[in-house]
Amino acid sequence: MKKNKKKxxxxxxxxxxxxxxxxxxxxxxxxxxxxxxxxxEANPENLPxxxxxxxxxxxxxxxxxxxxxxxxxxxxxxxxxxEWLTASAESSVNFTPLQDLEGIVTPNGLCFERHHxxxxxxxxxxxxLMINGLVDREMIFTLDDLKRFPQTNxxxxxECAANGGMEWRGSQLNGCQYTFGMVHNxxxxxxKLSDLLLETGLKEKAKWVLAEGSDSSGMTRSIPIEKILDxxxxxxxxxxxxxxxxQGYPAxxxxxxxxxxxxxKWIRRLEFGDKPYMTREETSKxxxxxxxxxARMFTWVMDAKSVITxxxxxxxxxxxxxxxxxxxxxxxxxxxxxxDVSIDGGKNWKTAQLHSPVLSKSLTRFxxxxxxNGEELLLxxxxxxxxxxxxxxxxxxxxxxxxxxxxxxxxxxxxxxxxNGKVDNVRLG
Amino acid sequence: MLGLVRCILGxxxxxxxxxxxxxxxxKFNLGQIASSEEVAGWDIxxxxxxxxxxxxxxxAFSGEEIYAEVCAACHGDFGEGADRWPPLVGGEGSLASHDxxxxxxxxxPFASTIFDYIYRAMPYGEAQSLSYDETYEIVAxxxxxxxxxxxxxxxxxxxxxxxxxxxxxxxLLPDPRPDIMNTxxxxxxxxxxxSTNIIGKARDIDVTPEDE
Numbered sequence: 001m002k003k004n005k006k007k008x009x010x011x012x013x014x015x016x017x018x019x020x021x022x023x024x025x026x027x028x029x030x031x032x033x034x035x036x037x038x039x040x041e042a043n044p045e046n047l048p049x050x051x052x053x054x055x056x057x058x059x060x061x062x063x064x065x066x067x068x069x070x071x072x073x074x075x076x077x078x079x080x081x082x083e084w085l086t087a088s089a090e091s092s093v094n095f096t097p098l099q100d101l102e103g104i105v106t107p108n109g110l111c112f113e114r115h116h117x118x119x120x121x122x123x124x125x126x127x128x129l130m131i132n133g134l135v136d137r138e139m140i141f142t143l144d145d146l147k148r149f150p151q152t153n154x155x156x157x158x159e160c161a162a163n164g165g166m167e168w169r170g171s172q173l174n175g176c177q178y179t180f181g182m183v184h185n186x187x188x189x190x191x192k193l194s195d196l197l198l199e200t201g202l203k204e205k206a207k208w209v210l211a212e213g214s215d216s217s218g219m220t221r222s223i224p225i226e227k228i229l230d231x232x233x234x235x236x237x238x239x240x241x242x243x244x245x246x247q248g249y250p251a252x253x254x255x256x257x258x259x260x261x262x263x264x265k266w267i268r269r270l271e272f273g274d275k276p277y278m279t280r281e282e283t284s285k286x287x288x289x290x291x292x293x294x295a296r297m298f299t300w301v302m303d304a305k306s307v308i309t310x311x312x313x314x315x316x317x318x319x320x321x322x323x324x325x326x327x328x329x330x331x332x333x334x335x336x337x338x339x340d341v342s343i344d345g346g347k348n349w350k351t352a353q354l355h356s357p358v359l360s361k362s363l364t365r366f367x368x369x370x371x372x373n374g375e376e377l378l379l380x381x382x383x384x385x386x387x388x389x390x391x392x393x394x395x396x397x398x399x400x401x402x403x404x405x406x407x408x409x410x411x412x413x414x415x416x417x418x419x420n421g422k423v424d425n426v427r428l429g
Numbered sequence: 430m431l432g433l434v435r436c437i438l439g440x441x442x443x444x445x446x447x448x449x450x451x452x453x454x455x456k457f458n459l460g461q462i463a464s465s466e467e468v469a470g471w472d473i474x475x476x477x478x479x480x481x482x483x484x485x486x487x488x489a490f491s492g493e494e495i496y497a498e499v500c501a502a503c504h505g506d507f508g509e510g511a512d513r514w515p516p517l518v519g520g521e522g523s524l525a526s527h528d529x530x531x532x533x534x535x536x537x538p539f540a541s542t543i544f545d546y547i548y549r550a551m552p553y554g555e556a557q558s559l560s561y562d563e564t565y566e567i568v569a570x571x572x573x574x575x576x577x578x579x580x581x582x583x584x585x586x587x588x589x590x591x592x593x594x595x596x597x598x599x600x601l602l603p604d605p606r607p608d609i610m611n612t613x614x615x616x617x618x619x620x621x622x623x624s625t626n627i628i629g630k631a632r633d634i635d636v637t638p639e640d641e
Contacts, residue, residue, distance in 0.1 A: 082637075087513035132472055137454075170629040198456040275478070277474055278538070279545065283538055292525060297604075344625065349617075349618045397609065416627065425632075428624060429624055
């Protein structure tokens with residue numbers, strides 16, 4: 001159970017707690033209990049020279065789990081949410097456990113969820129995609145129709161524009177998962193919209209598309225036609241299997257490199273028009289309020305970003321000696337060109353190794369070996385993409401955008417490694 | 430008789446030509462043509478200029494009752510919000526402050542968006558259950574609470590595209606990003622002049638959920 005613990009005043013703390021909360025008008029009870037630092041001890045009976053049970057006796061046969069699940073010892077690798085962020089779980093978000101993942105593929109069951117009206121349950125026989133408006137022929141496609149078009153298979157990251165949104169005014173959530181976990185990366189199978197639209201034709205005046213979901217929020221976003229024809233996909237599969245219900249089964253829109261809110265799930269309709277539709281999502285939400293009181297609108301692309309996934313607040317350092325620092329980098333503008341890592345808060349940087357494949361608009365894995373001898377570290381990573389854009393510091397962002405914009409915080413995070421190996425999300429200044 | 434055969438043949442030929450023309454336009458010949466009834470049932474969006482607004486009308490005066498019935502439980506009797514559900518009105522003049530309050534009347538730039546969203550997604554959990562008139566009534570009631578229209582103003586498909594919202598000029602286009610490009614791919618690598626003082630710790634803020 002969560003319990004309310006009086007927080008101690010710290011000399012570091014210059015911002016008051018209420019100032020940091022966004023999206024919540026009241027705050028529940030929270031605990032400051034330290035995270036468990038050590039994994040459970042090994043059972044000596046299973047260690048050399050003894051014979052463990054599993055070496056002597058038969059295990060389960062085939063089909064005990066017709067759909068395989070992770071090992072029971074991986075039960076901590078789950079999506080998690082921050083309850084106080086939202087009023088209802090059906091219109092809420094949870095976070096991908098980046099700190100526990102390797103490589104660049106996010107397992108389907110761990111892809112973060114963001115719903116506005118809960119998860120729709122749709123029999124694929126009842127799926128229809130309608131295309132109407134400024135097209136030569138208004139048409140309806142079944143899922144089987146879509147699967148008969150030429151197919152595309154592409155890896156793309158999907159990041160919520162509000163990823164890191166709680167960190168604009170200061171370090172607020174003490175975890176890699178909670179501060180960077182509104183991102184996932186899977187291989188999509190689907191039909192390119194540029195192919196699908198050959199079937200409907202387009203009127204010359206068609207400049208914008210309204211993408212509409214069939215869920216109970218009727219999610220809608222306007223997308224310029226150049227983007228639709230460039231690389232957008234109607235996808236029905238992720239990582240080789242059908243989309244998961246929470247990711248839009250049976251079909252969703254894929255808008256590579258652009259904010260996740262536009263990737264309409266449970267898609268039912270594309271309307272072509274000559275003007276943007278100015279939906280609730282692109283006016284009252286997903287607009288970036290500046291200090292002037294004016295807000296940026298249609299800020300679609302996700303700028304380059306990176307995070308050190310281990311060590312991180314959930315992945316303390318447990319022993320002195322050699323370690324492999326691990327992390328992820330991505331950019332909505334193309335490929336990651338380079339990632340630098342600092343262990344002294346940004347004074348000195350070393351270039352990390354990028355692991356193939358390095359794909360456009362996809363998560364990219366980086367590692368860097370390092371020796372730890374019990375000293376305090378200030379870990380940072382900095383991504384540079386193929387457009388030569390360099391991931392900024394939070395103060396660079398704040399100077400231009402203030403602290404009220406919620407969305408598009410792609411700044412460098414700092415993990416403080418203490419002498420006991422514990423890791424904390426901290427703000428430098 | 431011969432004339433009739435010719436006529437049928439001729440008619441068939443026309444149909445045949447029409448079909449091949451369609452097939453050649455449609456590269457893959459997949460999917461079905463949507464009927465106007467099918468499109469009308471799903472095409473519910475309303476644009477700022479009023480395009481797509483369904484025929485109907487309502488006043489704030491008549492909207493108070495339906496608002497109290499289906500909106501007030503979550504959004505408060507006067508749109509002030511309840512528990513963690515968002516306020517719908519208020520917050521005028523707050524956008525440039527430290528605590529901006531973004532409501533339908535302080536922030537939303539178009540009245541059409543309020544109609545579109547309420548009709549498609551509200552009441553929460555009972556989407557598309559309101560009639561068009563009820564939706565116009567609720568929108569009128571919100572606009573009235575925000576001092577944007579009078580209580581007896583008849584909001585309708587004819588004039589929803591003409592309502593001027595207080596924050597209609599509050600949005601900036603186009604996206605100016607990348608707005609930070611000061612190092613052009615060659616950032617400082619050694620002895621960089623940065624402050625490494627710790628000015629805040631998430632641990633001290635104490636709002637991180639813990640595994641149970």
